[in-house]
Amino acid sequence: MGEPEASPAITPRRAVWTLGVTQLVGYGCTSYLPATLAAAQGKTLGVSTAFIFGAFSGALLISGLLGPVTGRAVDRHGARRPLAAGSIVLALALVGMALSQNTFQLVAAWLVLGVGMSLALYDIAFAGLVGWFGLDARESITGVTLIAGFASTIAWPLTAWLEATFGWREAALVWAAANLLIALPLHLTLPRQAPQPAAARRKADEEPETPQPGVALQMVLLAVALAVMAGIGSIMGAHLPPLLIGIGASATAAVVAGMLVGPAQVAARLAEFALVRRIHPLVSARVAVGLFPIGAGLLLALGPLAAAPFAILYGAGNGLFTIVRGTLPLVLFGTKNYGGRLGALNVPARLVGALAPLLFALGLARSEPRALGVLIAACLLALGCLFALRKPAP
Incomplete structure (x- = not known):
């Protein structure tokens, strides 16, 4: 068996634009979703807005608890797979949200959204940039946050318009489509793994991390x-x-x-x-x-x-x-x-x-x-x- 095929090169500019756009989509359909859809979801299913925010809090908890696991996966295999999987999971969660007929189904959809958040948002994108560019990733991280910073500017009015014009279920489906048609294809253009020689990756895995004082x-x-x-x-x-x-x-x-x-x-x-x-x-x-x-x-x-x-x-x-x-x-x-x-x-x-x-x-x-x-x-x-x-x- 030969060495694995080398990862395609990626320039900082392409990485910034790719991840900036996908992070904009990712945050638009997660962090900025409850403010515009919680009241409508609660009214439809007969629960309070606070209940919906509670479900979103559960999503945040799941995302946080899974963070170390997904981060270690990026360290070993690169960011492409987690990010692509995250787009798929977010889309599935949003489709499940749109199809929910009771509170149990809706809460389950929000919790699945939390799994997608652990795979598709900043932490994984940042880890991917560090894997590609090492200590030079700082400027790329800044560039990604600069583009994704427009998520609230775009997502809040867009989601509010979709909810008012078509309904909250349709708004969730539009965001699901954005993940499948925009974020997922962009994530699949990223390198399969960090462009680091295979021997160096094996050596890094075999060498235990030496704890530094303090x-x-x-x-x-x-x-x-x-x-x-x-x-x-x-x-x-x-x-x-x-x-x-x-x-x-x-x-x-x-x-x-x-x-x-x-x-x-x-x-x-x-x-x-x-x-x-x-x-x-x-x-x-x-x-x-x-x-x-x-x-x-x-x-x-x-x-x-x-x-x-x-x-x-x-x-x-x-x-x-x-x-x-x-x-x-x-x-x-x-x-x-x-x-x-x-x-x-x-x-x-x-x-x-x-x-x-x-x-x-x-x-x-x-x-x-x-x-x-x-x-x-x-x-x-x-x-x-x-x-x-x-x-x-x-």
Whole structure:
């Protein structure tokens, strides 16, 4: 038997455009689906909107728990198969969602969607980029998030229009078709495995990873920061307009402020893309985390006058941190076992992201300033963890 056929070469530009488009589809049919379809699904099947969000939380939990397994699969075999399988699983989940006739079937569809999320979203795409380009993948990771950052801009209005015009079942079917007709063919154009010599892959598999001093502590510190920011992102996605209204902003002002989040995310990612070779990801991480408490402090001090600045600062920080969660583990721990390590780091983040909106809602019912104060304290904890991390020696 001869050596396996070499993987076709892939350029960073083609990888960025391919994965940017597929991530846009992937996030459009997962993270941005409940906000537009939950109420209609609940009304059809006779359950509350909170019940549907609970099913989505279950999907997030499954995605997080499967993360280390799928990440290790990418480390060994490359990203092509998991990403392609993820597109198929997402399509099956969305078809199952459209055909659901009772709550059991609908919940099952949401949970299958969680399996697809573990295969088709950022963690696997980032691991694939690292497998192809090694330490040079940072710029490609930034490029992918820049394109995928338009997911909310496209998905929210498109899904809302589909639901209003045709119905929520038809909207789910359209997204299923997008996975099969757009994302899957693009994923199948990717290399079968990382373009690394077979002998080198065997050697990497046979050599046990040598634990470096302080790595475990660095992993814990980074995992805490990732979990805090995942929780804040999840909370703001679900509660930003009600939070601003509770502070005293009008409904119109709250909606306008919410519309500023997307452009702020893209602007921050553009800045990161322009400066990617000049700024260490640890510096970017500290800036990203520090923007939220500044905005929240302005909101507490100035009330509704600070609604727009708060939304802009939150959006910029969230957009920047999306890049950091892929690039910081790369520069801190290197390329070896990157996919498995990234999956393990994000398990707490997925758990916190799934539970945080409910816990925040309970605090919001008591007092908006108190709830914001808790988030500020959490950010300061994350910031402390990031300042405790140290840049690796050259």
